[in-house]
Amino acid sequence: MENVGYLFAAYTIIWLVVFGYVLSLSSRQNKMKRELESLKEALKEQPPK
Amino acid sequence: MSVRNILLGCATILMVASLYLVFIYVPTEATMGVVQRIFYFHVPLAWVAFLAFFVVFAFSILYLWKRAEKWDVLASASAEVGTVFTTLFLATGSIWAKPVWGVWWTWDPRLTSALILWIIYIAYHLVRSYAGGSRGPRFAAVVGIVGFIDVPIVALAITLWRTQHPGPAIFQGGLAPSMMLTLMVCLITFTVLYALLMLIRIAMKNDESEIRRLKLTGN
Amino acid sequence: MSFWNKALAIAWKDVISEMRTREIVFSVLVFAILVIVVFNFAFGETQETLTAVAPGILWVTFAFSGVLSLNRAFVAEKEDGCLEGLMACSAGREVIFVGKLLGNLLFMLVVEAIALPVFMVLFNLPVLSFELITITVLATVGFVALGTLFSALATNTRAREMVLPILFLPLVVPVIIAAVKATGLALAGQSWSDMSTWLSMIIAFDIVFLVVSYLVFPFVIEE
Numbered sequence: 001m002e003n004v005g006y007l008f009a010a011y012t013i014i015w016l017v018v019f020g021y022v023l024s025l026s027s028r029q030n031k032m033k034r035e036l037e038s039l040k041e042a043l044k045e046q047p048p049k
Numbered sequence: 050m051s052v053r054n055i056l057l058g059c060a061t062i063l064m065v066a067s068l069y070l071v072f073i074y075v076p077t078e079a080t081m082g083v084v085q086r087i088f089y090f091h092v093p094l095a096w097v098a099f100l101a102f103f104v105v106f107a108f109s110i111l112y113l114w115k116r117a118e119k120w121d122v123l124a125s126a127s128a129e130v131g132t133v134f135t136t137l138f139l140a141t142g143s144i145w146a147k148p149v150w151g152v153w154w155t156w157d158p159r160l161t162s163a164l165i166l167w168i169i170y171i172a173y174h175l176v177r178s179y180a181g182g183s184r185g186p187r188f189a190a191v192v193g194i195v196g197f198i199d200v201p202i203v204a205l206a207i208t209l210w211r212t213q214h215p216g217p218a219i220f221q222g223g224l225a226p227s228m229m230l231t232l233m234v235c236l237i238t239f240t241v242l243y244a245l246l247m248l249i250r251i252a253m254k255n256d257e258s259e260i261r262r263l264k265l266t267g268n
Numbered sequence: 269m270s271f272w273n274k275a276l277a278i279a280w281k282d283v284i285s286e287m288r289t290r291e292i293v294f295s296v297l298v299f300a301i302l303v304i305v306v307f308n309f310a311f312g313e314t315q316e317t318l319t320a321v322a323p324g325i326l327w328v329t330f331a332f333s334g335v336l337s338l339n340r341a342f343v344a345e346k347e348d349g350c351l352e353g354l355m356a357c358s359a360g361r362e363v364i365f366v367g368k369l370l371g372n373l374l375f376m377l378v379v380e381a382i383a384l385p386v387f388m389v390l391f392n393l394p395v396l397s398f399e400l401i402t403i404t405v406l407a408t409v410g411f412v413a414l415g416t417l418f419s420a421l422a423t424n425t426r427a428r429e430m431v432l433p434i435l436f437l438p439l440v441v442p443v444i445i446a447a448v449k450a451t452g453l454a455l456a457g458q459s460w461s462d463m464s465t466w467l468s469m470i471i472a473f474d475i476v477f478l479v480v481s482y483l484v485f486p487f488v489i490e491e
Binding site: 169184199 | 441487
């Protein structure tokens with residue numbers, strides 16, 4: 001199985017990039033959900049002017 | 050069962066199936082050996098990237114026509130996922146090329162057009178962030194439209210230019226049925242993955258505008 | 269006033285303002301000659317090498333000089349607010365596009381007209397042939413069409429000098445490829461029929477770029 005190193009490299013890159021992208025999306029989304037919650041809380045306490 | 054969870058389930062099952070097909074089921078190709086298996090992910094990545102580009106084109110036109118924010122959200126989400134997929138198919142193509150053709154890169158029509166496509170994607174995001182306020186989505190839509198029309202023209206020009214110096218051929222002969230099956234399953238897998246990533250990204254963008262709105266009207 | 273009168277009026281305004289300040293043509297011209305000289309140092313080992321790379325050098329020079337000139341195209345409008353003025357006087361967005369296009373085209377042609385003889389002298393090549401001039405003019409039209417569109421876009425972004433080349437050069441590549449190919453054939457003294465494929469490609473690209481830019485331009489400058 002010559003060149004199997006290249007095969008491994010290609011699939012690893014695909015996996016790393018897709019996984020990394022999904023992770024970053026996830027963490028950004030969690031951060032936003034928290035921000036959204038806290039904003040909604042703050043708005044409930046002071047009614048909009 | 051939200052759409053997203055269904056897609057997530059399908060994507061997972063399909064990915065496992067694809068990996069099985071690529072690494073266990075499909076026979077090794079005669080001339081290129083084991084490395085040829087990169088093909089089964091490389092090609093679907095490319096096709097879905099082009100699909101994403103077309104989606105950007107279509108929603109950019111819709112946005113310029115109707116001016117509703119949701120069209121811009123769809124266009125920019127597709128552009129983002131498209132950029133990721135384009136980067137991946139360029140990278141895997143290069144990794145595949147090195148053992149098979151002996152070079153990391155060659156300026157043949159397909160590769161060069163793909164590189165231009167990648168640059169246009171980058172320009173799309175650049176313009177969106179560099180133009181202020183309402184201009185960002187509008188300018189990005191312009192780039193999405195003009196870029197999509199231009200990429201086939203670029204490909205045509207480079208093809209006509211390069212037929213003077215024939216480059217390495219990508220595939221001789223047709224595909225065996227087992228290879229076709231593997232390719233198709235991988236294609237479906239990546240299309241589902243694209244749809245899933247789009248859904249996530251769109252939900253995020255909607256949350257972003259929600260936050261912006263709340264900040265403006267509330268505090 | 270008819271469409272063409274309005275467009276020509278806009279172009280004429282640019283020409284007059286340029287004649288007073290000479291800021292575009294002069295600096296772009298100096299830049300073009302500098303690029304030609306530097307390329308000569310980079311590639312000019314032998315006359316054969318020079319002849320081989322000449323078409324590419326010529327068009328890289330024109331492309332970069334063109335970007336430089338296009339960078340300035342909408343700056344005056346943006347800084348002095350003329351664009352709103354032009355749009356307010358019911359000129360129609362398309363007229364503004366054609367007017368700016370004609371102005372930009374004229375500036376580039378002037379730069380090319382001076383750069384070509386310089387090129388001929390420095391490279392010892394028969395650059396002033398009818399074929400080559402035709403190729404240059406035709407390719408410049410397509411270049412400037414797309415360039416005017418993206419110049420208007422880039423002017424409204426930050427880091428505008430950077431945005432224009434990144435956006436515009438990849439998209440205008442077909443015209444440059446065809447021009448380089450045709451120029452190579454022209455320099456080698458080939459006949460019109462040999463060049464006809466590339467010439468018809470340049471014309472086809474010109475038409476596509478003109479139509480697309482014309483249609484999309486109003487979306488860029490609306491406020």
